[in-house]
Amino acid sequence: MSRIIEKIITRRSVRKYLKRGVDLNALLKALDAARWAPSAHNAQPWRYIIIQDPSVKKRLAENMAAAWRRDLRKDGYAEERIKKLTEESVNLFSSAPLILITCLTMEDMHRYVDKRRRTVEYLMAVQSVAASITNLLLALHALNLGASWFCAPLFCPSTVRRTLSIPEDVHPQALITVGYPDEAPQPPQRRNLNDVVFINKWGTRL
Template sequence: MGLPNPEDEEEALGLPPAARGLLAHLRARRSIRRYRPDPLPEALVRACLEAARWAPSAHNRQPWRFAVVRDPERKARLARAMGERLAADRRADGVPEEEIAAEVGRSVARITGAPVVLVICLSMAEMDRYPDPRRQAAERAMAIQSVAMAGQNLLLMAHALGLGACWMCAPLFCPETVREVLGLPADWEPQGLVTLGVPAGMPPPRSRRPLHAFTRWL
């Protein structure tokens, strides 16, 4: 049984042309992990960041911070340092050395093979402060959600520009390493790493679970 025809689904929903175009754009986006070596014009990177900064955010505090890494040596140092931390964690898990080497190799290749690496960080500096842990945890969750929405805006703009991008969660496992290698301010908490470049190929079509599998109408 083949994948459903997106055009048939859009027609069934009765969407106007603009909405159908947006839905088609969302469906066409892919996580791209291999890039051509072409350098990216700064204007394209700025366009992605401009889209990110217009994401919704809690209290409109805009808690996102962006580090743009283009220098090959800086990218290599970041990849090596993150790889060393990954290897140490996996050894503690009892993973065989050959598997660790393969995991580290994939991670290093993804980072160093991208013309641009964007490190997306969270800052709580301008968020509200509460005396109790319950509300403070909720405030932090709101900030994390805000940063994630900025990241989604960035990915969608990259796709609109014909670029490839992929969100990597690896900085969550080694935030101190990322902050130290890049010399980031103390309040910048790395949340994700987005590789960016001209795609070296497109992955195959993807599928999604049907809407009814995770939706309740009340």
């Protein structure tokens, strides 16, 4: 098995970390690999914010939890359950050695007058950012760092913007916790190749 395929198959979402700081040089190597992802028009619409300061991590985690708490109440969750979920979220994010916030900018994407093509262009940027995040996760794994990708900022973009002074025209996309693994998660189940690959048309199995 080639080394790259091995890294793809053995990567896991790690949420428990050793209580030690992340080597900045290793992190920058991973971020450098992230910027080599393919992107629509080579626009490279991804931006990353590194959060090391414990007070900033805590403030971000608490502000996001407050937004989630409001949503959970709208969904009819019991207060006891809401308290448990939001406290777990704050602890998970604030205790991670390091957090990355991935953002999307449309500044170098194409501009269109009609809504249909603007929507497509935005989706192209989203796909590009996702490709960059995938590169990042694989690079972190190759450097013996664990990480977990959370889409929580999509549910409270204004909260994330306000907390981190992100401009209004920049779109928070993901929160990624990073650290040295203190767990070895078991491989998740995957669908069989025959279930996800078709030949020539939809439904024609391998």
